[in-house]
Amino acid sequence: MTILHVRGLIKRYGTVEVLHGIDLDVERGERIAILGASGSGKSTLLRCLNFMEMPTAGEIVLDDKAVGRRERDLIAVRQRVGMVFQQFNLFPHMTALGNVMEGLRTVRRWSAAEARARAEKELARVGLADKAQTYPAHLSGGQKQRVAIARALAMDPELLLFDEPTSALDPELVGEVLNVIRSLADEGRTMLLVTHELGFAYHVATRVIFLADGRIHEQGTPDEVLKHPRMERTRAFLASHRQFSF
């Protein structure tokens, strides 16, 4: 079953076109890793899917309906398509628990008790039950990102978007975040993940997309794209990345 269709997605900044007509179908349960050199348009593609950026042309289709541009439509999409940012974007004036409760309280209008119970559950899932009352300023990078994941999960998204979730982390903190993402994969969640962790992509993704110059240059199973790439640019990209082990 297809959750999301992308049709002819074009994004321009002024006169510069950074996405040249992307077509993409996301099936339920798929885990798609998006790879590509810096500036190839990975973030832009991901951010167009939940309208953090407004597509210049093309359609995002959910439930057989192209998503409109009114605020009401965008809000509906964003509740179904969660996003985890490279820089976490936690709310510094709220505790970890407050961050996770916020969407349930303000957007879903749940009661405080219901929202708290749900938020505690999500924090426990990412292994941070004991940090509920801690403010983001007193959390490590890995903990912050796990709170951000819990915040997105609390909204019950059908699709999760991760934009380089471990790139801002010290190397020793990457593992704890990847483990959480892997556990979400094991639950069968649908996700799109921009990452430079090729080994992780190989083991966790069901499909790998290689983006170059705002186009899907090559895609296939992790084995096809990462081990037996057909295109010259994909090979060059993989070669330029430091040795990774499968």
Add this chain to the structure above:
Amino acid sequence: MYQWDFAPVFAHWPLLAQGLVNTLKVTALSLSCGLVLGLMLALLRLSPRRWLSWPAGFVIEVFRTTPPLVQLFWFFFALPLIVGVEMTPLLAAVVTFSIQSAAFFAEVFRAGIVSIERGQWEGALAIGMSHRQALRRIVLPQAVTRMIPAFLERAIELMKTTTLVATIAYADLLFAANDIAQKTFRPLETFTVVALIYFVVIFGFSLLARRLERRLAVGGEATVH
């Protein structure tokens, strides 16, 4: 050698007390109206729609670039000619200083709001908040924390500026002083006492303000990333 004699001044203490109360009244009313109005002006100013942002910008500029006394006279003497309703000195003072503070606060609010990183908006929008919810729940609470020093400074400035209301015969502290000086023929003592009252009130307030600022700076939670 001048013979200091404060007794006649203190004999009129009820006048002084009433004057101080009136000064504080104008200040407090203007500050609270100014805050609400200032936030509205700031939001209009930030609107992408020009027919909203330009008029707001115009009001802000006019009130920031004309002398407060001219504004006060305009609302007290000129406005009634247009609307055909008498202005009481208190009303004219509160209207003038509210809008004037609003023009000032609007810029503080605007600066505070734009100082909040884009990522905060995105974090809020990404969980399905509307623009308005993101502003109210995420952006404004953080912006206001950063604006507190500017607010406190403005409150002090405003209390000094309110002395202008004496010119339209509103019985503030300065007006009371003038009254007492004429009744007692003791201007030296009277104005000395009044200056001291202003000093004590404003200095006390600024001490409080500084303590509050330090508390916020040390607390850190709300401001540090």
